Amino acid sequence: MSGAFIGLMGFAGLFGLMAMGVPVGLALLVAGIAGTIAMTGWSAAAYTLSGQAFATASYYELSVLPLFILMGNLASASGLSRDLYEVAHRWIGHLRGGLAGATVLGCAGFAALSGSSIASAVTMGRVAYPNMRRFGYGERLSTGTIAAGGTLGILIPPSTGFVLYATLTEQSIGRLFIAGILPGLMLTGLFLVAIAVIVTLRPAEGPATPPSGWAERWRATRRAAGITTIVLLTIGGIYGGIFTPVEAAGVGAGFAFLMLVLRRRMTGAVISHVIRDTLRTTGMCFLILIGASVFAPFIALSGLPAVVAGRFDALPLGPTGTLMLIILAYAVLGMVIEGLSLMVITLPIVYPLVLGLGYDPIWFGVIMVIVLEMGLISPPVGVNCFVVSTIARDVRLETVFAGVIPFWLAMIVAVLLLIAFPQIATLLPDTMFNAAH
Template sequence: MSGVGIGVAGLAVLFVLLALRVPVAFAMFLVGLGGMAILNDLPSALSLLASESFSVASSAELIIIPMFILMGNVATESGMSRKLYDSAYAWIGSIRGGLASATILGCAGFAALSGSSVASALTMGRVSLSQMNRFGYSHRLSTGAVAAGGTLGILIPPSTGFVIYAILTRESIGRLFMAGILPGIMLVALFVLTIWLIAIFRPADAPAGERTTWRQKWQATIGAAPITLIVILTIGGIYLGVFSPVEAAAVGAGLSVLFGFTLGEMTVSKLASAVMDTVATSSTVLLILIAASVMGPFLALSHIPAAVGDFLTGLDIGRYGVLMLILLSYLVLGCFLEGFAMLVLTMPIFFPVIVSLGFDPIWFGVVVVLTLEMGLITPPVGINVFIVKSVARDVALIDIFRGVFPFLLAMLAAVALLILFPSIALLIPQTMFG
């Protein structure tokens, strides 16, 4: 069997293992090691595993992941994340659809702390669903807004998705963080517009909330000031060159702990819980990255990336046609695979094609991460949908999927705008780095 044939067989085995619910990292370890042993020999495969495991685990850049995850966990444990929602609710909750819009804004603010879509959906689901239910929001809109708003965690910096993309492609983490700002704001605006349209055409689904006084508005805004300051310092510090992304992560995590204890919202037991959650999540991500470093050489040795590149470029459909095929493949894979798994599996194959076609790799990173977001709310996997279901136990799963459909259309519109106007993603990185 040729190298390409062995590579195809390895990918087939990988998808079978994933279908059997084998954890992504372990499935990639088995296929990568087995493939390397077949194409080369077992001692070299084991040597690769040892060297790559040490190389990935000792990478200084990876400290960004646990630091930003810790920052988000501390914000959740200390109640700072709820204050983001309370501030948005105080200003816009009294208009039709305002509670759902406040949920989107709260998710956006929390995303700027945690970089985790699952954490954003879970946290805001606990905070906002009860409020929307109290005022008679339709279950479709309330759960759909939480599930869709949670996807902002992978796009708005600091984003774990951008960190993994940068490590896999050797692009600048700082540039990717900056590239995600304007698309993130654009997607928030599109989500709010979606809610506004629903409130116009189906007003019973999105009733108005309670009115708040100016004093309540300012009190809520002041309550959200610490978390806002952390976001401004970390992201602004990266943009101005005061911090590297690694330093910004440490500063953000340290400030979140400091503010938590200073404001009396954090306890030692809550901090311990936040640390344990951080360790568990970071270990999962790190294991997937190590597995990807084993799987990558196997794919390269089998010449799968070159074969796919030759096939795509030989279709004679133009570079945007190739781009559409790649994005379509992400949408299809998103129905079955988790986002990080798609990144580590596909980047060694698709990234060389994108570079050879002359697309900007930073721009492509934003487009890919935005496309991966859709996988978080598409059936049958839709991780964020299941997270919201765990909070809203009385809502049928099919109703949550129906609720996210209008937001999926908004995300498709965002992808289209990024393709038509690449400067949306590239403007800030270009002003930062020249």
């Protein structure tokens, strides 16, 4: 059997294990070990398993994962997420569709604390959905806004998606974080435009609400100062070269813990929940990374990436056409495979091809994350839509999927703008004080 055929069989085995419900990290591990045994024998497979597992678990830069996850959990426990929604609500809630806009802005702000799309959707959904329904907002707009807004969690730094991408491609975590800022703000703006279009076409979906007084607005703004401080310390510190990403994560987690103490919310039950959730999420991420570190060398050894690259080169598409085909493939696959899992599975094949086409790997990382975001709200998997349906139990799942369509179109616009103007993603990383971070 040829190496490329063994590589294809490895992918077939991987998808078969996933179809049987085996966790992605474990499926990657089994497929990678089995493929390496088929290619080079037991000794090389054992060496790969032990060496890659230890190297991944002891990789210093990956300390950002548990620290940023801890920061997000502490921020949520201290009530900072509610503050984010409240300040946006007070300032723009009185506008037509304003509560939906406040939800998007709240999700964007919480994304700068959590790095998780599901956490953003759950946290902001519990705060925003009852409020929107209380003021007569339509089911589609209410649920679609929460599901789509939650996707900002893996684009606006700190982002779990960027950490995984950086680790798998040996790129700078700090540069990827900074690269996500302007695209994240752009996509937030496009979501607000989508809301404006919806309420213009269907005014009953987002009725105007009574305005807040200036005293209430400034009170909410002052209360949200803790969030602003955390974002400036972490993301601003990385951009200015003051902190490495690991140091910024530690400072952010420390400040979030301080907020928990100052707000008198630190109890044994809260700390226990925060620690358990942090350990659970960190363990899942590291299992995926260890599995990927075993599966990726097997795929490289099989020669499958070179075969795929040769087939793409033979197509009369050119670099742009090939890129569009890759994006289309990710959009389709994202409908049936969870986003971060799809990234880990496909990067061993796609990344060498993208480099061969001459594209900036940092820029492509941003493109990939946005396309994976689309999968989070695409049927039939649409993880965020299922999450929102558990919050809005009175709304049918079909209604949630219908509500995200305008936001899905906004994501397509964002991808096209990034292709047309790559500087949106590359400008800030290229002007970082210390690119080594």
